[in-house]
Every structure is written in C-alpha cells, then in structure tokens.
Ligand code: FES
C-alpha cells in the first residue's frame with residue numbers, strides 16, 4: 001500500500017475528458033487519470049490528449065470501465081464502478097472493470113498509457129470526481145444521440161437504467177443502440193453532476209463484486225493459472241542476506257521425478273528493491289519443485305550480514321539517535337524546543353520500538369511469465385505495472401512496448417505485491433526457458449522474503465508547564481527510507497523528505513500543537529531490505545505519539561481525552577471522532593473492577609479515526625475485550641466496503657500490538673510459518689464496534705490504512721491504566737507475573 | 739493405483755503420487771483449484787476439505803492416507819453455489835480478496851452439519867484454524883448464524 005504525499009494534488013481538469021472517434025464500435029469516453037502524486041505531473045501539459053482511462057459503452061449495451069486498479073480484495077473496483085454507474089445511470093454491478101492490459105482494451109485502443117499503481121488508500125478519493133464526470137459525459141452523449149434520433153431536444157429525454165426515455169412519450173432506446181451515434185457527437189463542454197440527494201448507488205452499496213465466484217471456489221487467482229507446458233518454479237533464496245551461491249550440486253534435485261531444470265538466479269543488488277541470489281527449481285508442479293528444492297546442495301558464500309541480529313537493534317538505534325552526524329530531516333518546527341526544556345515544570349523522555357513485520361497475504365506471492373516473440377507476458381496479480389516493466393528492462397533488456405501484463409486477482413497484498421524482487425526473478429526465469437513459468441512462494445518464502453515493515457525506534461521528549469500544558473515536544477523517528485526511494489527523483493528532493501516515512505509527524509498532518517515543536521526523521525539504513533506494508537509509517541509514528549500523549553497526560557494529572565482535546569490542532573472533524581469514540585466506549589462511565597479503557601487517534605488520506613480499547617485483567621492475564629472505533633472518511637461511496645476496511649485495519653492493529661514480530665539472527669530470518677509468526681485468528685478478536693460518521697462532506701477519503709495505527713497505542717494506554725505498567729515496544733506480553 | 743472419491747466421483751491415481759499431499763492432488767491432478775494453498779503446514783485452513791465428513795487440512799494428508807476416503811471440496815459444497823452458507827456469505831458480503839473463503843466455508847459447513855449448537859463459542863472453536871488476513875471474521879460469524887437460523891444444515 002503505497003502511501004503518497006497528497007499535499008500537492010490538483011485534479012488537473014484541463015485535459016480531462018474527451019470522447020473518442022478513433023474507435024470502431026461503440027462510445028468511449030477517455031479521461032486523463034492524473035496519478036495524483038505530485039504537482040509535477042500537472043505541469044507538463046501533453047501536446048496531444050492522451051487519456052489513460054476509459055468508459056466504454058458497447059453496441060450490445062455492455063459498459064466497461066478501463067483502469068489499472070489492481071484488485072487485491074479491497075473493494076476498490078466496486079467503488080470505482082459505482083462512481084461511473086451513478087452518473088451513467090446503470091447498475092454498478094453490471095459495469096465491468098478491466099485493466100488496459102486486458103486483451104479487450106488492446107484490441108480497441110492503443111493510447112500512450114501512463115503507468116501508475118494502486119495504493120495509498122487513495123484510489124477512490126482521487127478518482128471520485130473524474131469518474132463521475134466521465135460517466136456523466138457518456139450519459140449526456142447518449143441522451144443527445146437519442147434526442148437527435150427522435151427530433152427532440154436533449155432536455156426532453158432522460159436516461160435511466162441503461163436506457164434513454166422520451167420524457168413525454170413512450171419511445172425509449174437501449175444504450176447499446178445509441179452508442180455508435182453518440183460517439184460521433186461532440187463532447188459536451190461541461191456536464192452537470194447529480195446532487196448528493198439524487199444518488200442511487202454512491203453511499204448505498206453494500207455488496208462487492210465477484211461474491212458468487214468467491215464462495216464457490218471458481219474465481220481464478222494468480223496461483224490457479226495453468227498453461228500448456230508451464231513449469232512451476234520455486235526459489236531457494238540466500239538464507240543470509242547478501243550471500244551468493246558459491247557451489248551448487250543440482251544432481252539430486254534433478255533426479256526428483258517431475259523436476260526439469262535447476263537455474264541459478266543472480267542477485268540484483270544494483271536495482272533498489274532487486275532480488276537476492278537464489279537457486280530456482282523448475283518442475284511440472286509445485287510439489288515436485290519443492291521436493292527438488294529440498295534435495296538441492298547449495299554452498300552459500302559468507303556475508304557481512306552473518307553478524308546481524310535484530311535483537312541488538314534497539315541498542316544500535318539508540319546509539320544512532322545520539323550521533324550528531326546522523327542524517328536528520330526536520331518534519332515540523334515551531335518555537336525553540338531546546339530553550340524550553342530548562343523552564344519546564346516536568347520533563348518526560350521515552351523510547352518506543354517496533355520490530356520487523358511481514359505482510360503475509362494469504363495467497364503467497366505467485367506470478368507467471370512467458371517470453372513469446374520478443375514480448376514478455378506477465379500473468380498474475382501485478383499491483384505495480386511499472387515494476388513489471390522495470391523488471392523486463394533490467395533483466396531482459398525489453399522496452400515497455402514489449403511487455404504485456406495479464407492481470408489476475410490476488411489473495412491480498414498489504415504491500416507484499418508492491419515489491420519487485422519476484423517480478424525480476426520470474427522475468428529472469430522466463431528468459432532462461434522456452435515455456436511459461438509460474439513462480440510460487442511457499443509460506444516460509446513469504447516469511448523470509450524481507451521487503452516487509454521496517455524496525456524502528458522513536459525517541460520523544462516532552463515538557464509540561466506548571467499548568468500541565470505541553471510546552472515543548474521533540475520527536476526523533478529513526479527509520480530507514482521507505483519504498484519511495486525506489487521511485488525516480490527521490491534523491492533529488494530539495495526537502496529530503498520521505499513522505500511515506502514521516503506520516504502523521506509532518507507540518508501538514510501532525511495532530512497536536514504546542515508552543516515549541518521539534519519533530520524529525522533520522523534516516524538509518526541497516527541494509528536489511530524493507531518495503532511497503534499496510535499503513536506504512538503511520539504505524540510506528542502513531543504508536544509513539546499516541547503513547548507519549550498518554551504518558552504526558554498522566555504526568556500532568558489530566559484525563560487523556562481532555563489532554564488531547566486541549567492540544568489538538570484546529571480540526572473539527574478530528575475532534576469530533578475523538579468525542580464520538582469516547583462516547584461510544586463509555587469513556588466517562590464507571591467501569592467494572594479490573595477493566596480499563598485506552599484511547600488513541602489517527603488521521604490520514606483526509607480521514608480521521610479514534611479508537612478506544614477496553615481491556616480486562618483476570619489473574620494476571622490481560623484480555624482485549626473490545627475495540628470501539630469511530631471514523632470520518634467524508635462520503636463513504638460503498639459503506640459496506642468502508643466498514644470491512646475499518647475492521648481489517650483494527651485486526652491488523654491488534655496484530656501489531658500482540659503478535660507481529662520478525663526476528664533476524666545471524667543474518668537469517670528466524671520465523672518460518674504461522675506457528676512462530678502469529679497472525680490474528682477469530683479467537684483473538686475482541687468485540688468490534690464501528691461507527692462511520694457521515695453527512696458533512698460530499699467527497700470520499702481513504703480508509704484502507706487508517707485504522708490499524710491507533711490500535712497498539714490504545715491498548716498500551718489501557719494497559720497502563722490497568723496495571724500501572726507502560727509498555728513501549730511491540731508486541732506486548734499480556735501475561736503478567738503473579 | 740490409489741482410489742479416492744471426490745465430490746461423489748471416483749478417481750484412480752498412480753501409486754507414484756502416494757506421498758503427494760491431497761491438496762496438490764486436488765489442485766494439480768484433478769484440476770480442482772477451489773481448495774487453496776496458504777501455508778502447507780496445517781496452520782491456516784485455506785486447504786480445508788471434508789474428509790469422510792470431518793473437516794481436514796488437505797495439505798497434511800498424503801494421498802496414500804486418503805485411499806478409499808470420501809472427500810468433499812468447495813466445488814462439491816453445492817451444485818450452483820446455493821448452499822445456505824454460500825447464500826449467507828453473499829448476503830453478508832463476507833469475502834474480501836476471497837482467498838481464504840473456500841476453507842472458511844468448508845469449516846463452517848462441517849460445523850453446521852455436526853448438528854452442534856451454533857453460538858459464538860462453537861463458531862470460534864470451529865473457525866479459529868482458518869486464517870483470514872483481510873479481516874472477515876466478524877462477517878463470517880454473522881453469516882454462519884444467519885445460515886443456521888435459516889435452518890441450513892446441508
Ligand atoms: S495450506 Fe493447509 S492449512 Fe494452510
């Protein structure tokens with residue numbers, strides 16, 4: 001889930017819409033889909049209109065929305081289709097959402113496709129207006145076509161449920177019949193969008209697409225792909241980071257029935273996010289490949305990482321924070337914190353640590369590739385098409401026009417499918433063999449793939465004045481750069497800011513105010529690869545800040561809710577979610593003996609959230625009994641989808657608090673599967689209460705990565721109130737001595 | 739030859755496959771791709787099937803141990819996707835990515851078929867071997883209760 005800096009987003013209307021006359025059949029409304037990452041994209045106006053997304057109405061009445069939005073189960077496509085369908089007056093479930101790599105699209109349109117990726121919880125919020133405009137434009141053209149056919153004014157016709165009707169008569173025509181005529185009409189200069197009160201689908205959708213295929217096992221995921229002659233590959237990757245193959249005896253592996261090839265896959269340390277060294281076993285099926293792999297005899301070279309232990313990281317990080325030469329990027333400055341310390345009535349200092357974590361989508365990474373006639377075909381859940389192109393170029397020397405991506409659904413991503421090592425590996429294998437290759441990770445591979453969430457250390461210092469107000473706050477967030485460094489231009493940024501590492505602690509999004517603020521990111525690279533992970537840096541940043549706010553409140557003798565409210569920025573929506581969550585959880589009501597509440601909050605992607613955790617203690621065992629969560633995400637296009645994203649986020653947050661922890665010892669990942677790397681199961685789930693505030697905004701904002709970060713601090717805050725103990729590193733041990 | 743019965747159909751498989759886990763026999767030899775791979779160690783439940791009527795992890799059963807067994811997979815849960823649980827799953831809009839759902843449904847179907855009372859405790863006990871990374875547990879629980887209330891035992 002790529003988090004992107006949204007400060008500069010401009011919708012870029014000027015090259016937004018145009019219907020196309022290029023097409024052989026039907027009506028197509030193309031629109032430019034601004035990637036929404038920076039103002040730079042908007043500055044260079046293209047000489048010709050180069051749409052990168054399309055709404056198509058075919059002569060048979062089918063409506064297709066062509067976008068590249070990878071579907072890993074987040075319901076994005078349902079919500080996107082709803083935006084188009086609402087204005088086009090068709091059933092959203094009947095809108096087919098396809099990617100430009102789909103053969104259908106290739107056959108009709110060959111635009112210059114601007115590559116971008118799904119991620120950052122921004123899919124729906126950024127495209128909301130553009131998609132509605134496109135839908136409305138198509139509708140107006142269809143209405144105009146009908147009006148022309150009947151000799152009426154467009155105002156005398158109306159569109160509904162895929163047909164245009166004559167208002168005062170009984171003539172009607174199906175969209176399909178009108179599509180060709182509509183394609184020859186000039187596009188309207190402007191279109192009127194529906195008012196909120198007229199919505200039939202937006203804000204009302206409760207169901208997602210493909211449900212029947214998902215409950216019958218008929219939906220085909222990347223792992224299910226079969227092709228004639230296809231070989232299944234598994235890769236024994238260097239167990240110690242940085243090790244190379246020094247000796248390889250493939251004899252026993254090749255003797256395993258079904259095993260066809262053993263291929264050494266060279267490391268690509270020259271590419272950021274590139275793969276490490278490995279030995280691939282290719283066989284007729286996965287089981288044989290795995291058998292072959294266990295028969296491999298590989299001698300690995302030594303590596304400097306053989307000395308690396310994640311256990312020593314807190315000490316190492318602590319030392320790095322003391323080092324005046326450590327690269328510091330200031331993210332928020334106000335007043336002069338250093339001069340405020342001596343005047344403080346109370347001073348507090350605390351360190352908060354989080355370990356490496358793994359995304360673990362339930363479908364392990366799986367991708368197929370085949371080199372045919374000089375073109376590299378990728379088949380599978382390709383969330384970032386530009387990485388597939390980069391893999392083709394760096395591994396096979398193939399340009400973008402030689403790359404074909406056939407998109408399949410994937411069983412979750414959470415950032416794992418935003419890595420590129422597996423695309424490079426499969427490209428390499430496809431180049432080595434003349435058949436289609438399907439590369440599959442085992443769960444153990446997934447645990448050891450790295451490119452997960454970075455280990456971090458946050459050091460905070462706060463000063464309270466004699467009235468118990470926060471007079472100064474300093475924060476140093478120690479972390480490596482995020483996956484943003486894989487993107488072009490990262491190193492040239494004037495502010496040296498890594499927006500995905502400084503979420504919730506920067507000048508535009510920090511939740512609190514104080515006369516003296518000094519917040520900053522200390523970049524520290526251990527050399528252990530890390531990558532994208534759902535909610536990215538919000539997780540450690542919010543854990544540290546929201547824990548520390550409670551520690552400050554306690555020191556000030558204030559109620560944690562009142563203390564937060566007293567220091568919040570002027571953000572009424574943020575204040576409101578806090579108040580509502582407190583009310584929902586009974587913050588001010590008396591609690592039974594042995595029970596405590598803890599509160600934390602977060603904002604991001606234009607949305608706000610507050611979580612209250614209720615914990616109980618029984619004979620030294622602490623239980624998370626309930627999570628009460630209130631969010632404000634503006635307009636919820638598909639409320640059912642929002643609710644499940646919120647729930648999923650809370651479950652992830654519970655995982656951070658209680659389970660997620662990947663250890664590296666002697667340069668090797670220690671954990672291997674779900675027995676030693678636990679994830680939340682149904683039996684771990686507390687009661688979950690979710691309230692989605694609505695009504696005061698007519699725009700949607702992101703939710704997918706909003707709700708996990710406040711869970712761990714809310715739990716830590718409750719633990720302190722329950723036991724007096726402050727836990728400052730995750731995962732928490734909930735069995736207390738005695 | 740090893741004989742197994744899957745969704746009411748008999749299959750004969752080569753003795754060479756004796757040690758291959760049932761999961762891969764189903765997926766790669768019988769082309770029944772609805773049963774999913776998530777961990778290969780009996781830890782995630784994605785590969786849950788009914789083995790002589792009880793829920794079992796297909797990744798942990800070598801084909802030899804399945805000789806003469808009756809196996810039911812997601813493809814055999816109903817003819818047209820209209821098992822009461824499948825209907826309830828759609829009603830409650832349970833699946834997100836959907837990858838875990840074949841296994842979830844097979845575990846839930848075994849719970850209903852067992853005739854034990856359906857409540858939070860029995861649901862948790864029956865379902866906690868099935869991991870969902872997307873976080874559909876709340877809806878799964880609601881859907882099982884809905885199907886039970888509508889009398890679905892099938
Ligand atoms: S794949 Fe069998 S339990 Fe996970």
Ligand code: FES
Pocket residue numbers: 073362411412833834835836837838839869870871872873874
């Ligand atoms: S729906 Fe995605 S893993 Fe369960």
